Amino acid sequence: MDPSPSLIEYMSRVVELGGCLYLQMGTRTQYVDPVRDQKVYDYAWGGMSLLTCTTSGTGPHGPGGGGANNGRKCTPSPSSGIGQSLMRTATAALLTGEFFSGLGPSDVTFGPDSAASQGMASSDAVQTALNDYAVTGRTSGLYTFDAPNVIRTGINSMGQFVGSATWTITPVNGGIELSLSNYTSVWSGSYHKLRSHARKSFRPLGTTHQTYSMFVPCGG
Secondary structure, eight states: OOOOEEEEEEEEEEEEETTEEEEEEEEEEEEEETTTTEEEEEEEEEEEEEEEESSSSEETTEETOOOSOOSOOBOOOOOOSHHHHHHHHHHHHHHHHHHHHOOSOSEEEEOTTSHHHHHHHTSHHHHHHHHHHHHHOOOEEEEOOOHHHHHHHTTOHHHHHHOSEEEEEEEETTEEEEEEEEEEOHHHHTTSSSOOOOTTTOSTTOOEEEEEEEEEEBOO
């Protein structure tokens, strides 16, 4: 039996485009995956409304507009260099190989200094979460890997591997702790066309879970 929709909700997100922030409205449709017996979601996004411009362009407050300084401007500073880039690419390749082969842990947490979290620090997923936090103050949300976000993620190998993820933010001294949670599955990899299965039933291509933790300094 294929999943059938059981609940439709309206939602919003903040999108950065051309130095400006936009509010985009959409819907979230809830399904129940009969294979995993878990709730899964599908998202559809509509048009965007300009909120403000951060670095260029003309927004509601003029060029570089942006309202009051709320102290939530947070900028990640991942380690750079060819060596770091190669390590991130190798980590993404390793995680992909473990998913296909069924080897390795089914649930893993990557700390702030890991190549995996450092790779995600420069991803579109993290930037989207930081934009949302800066404008709305929300401390949790969902990043969906739709076509525009696939393009924005570009050659970031960790970002391409993770795809969609939920994010949570915890304010701490000097910045925030940002955590990304991701399930890698056949269901998500096939854009909800194929069914997933748990690793305990068949390890190759079985669903895995990763958490990426990082500290992001804030100020201004």
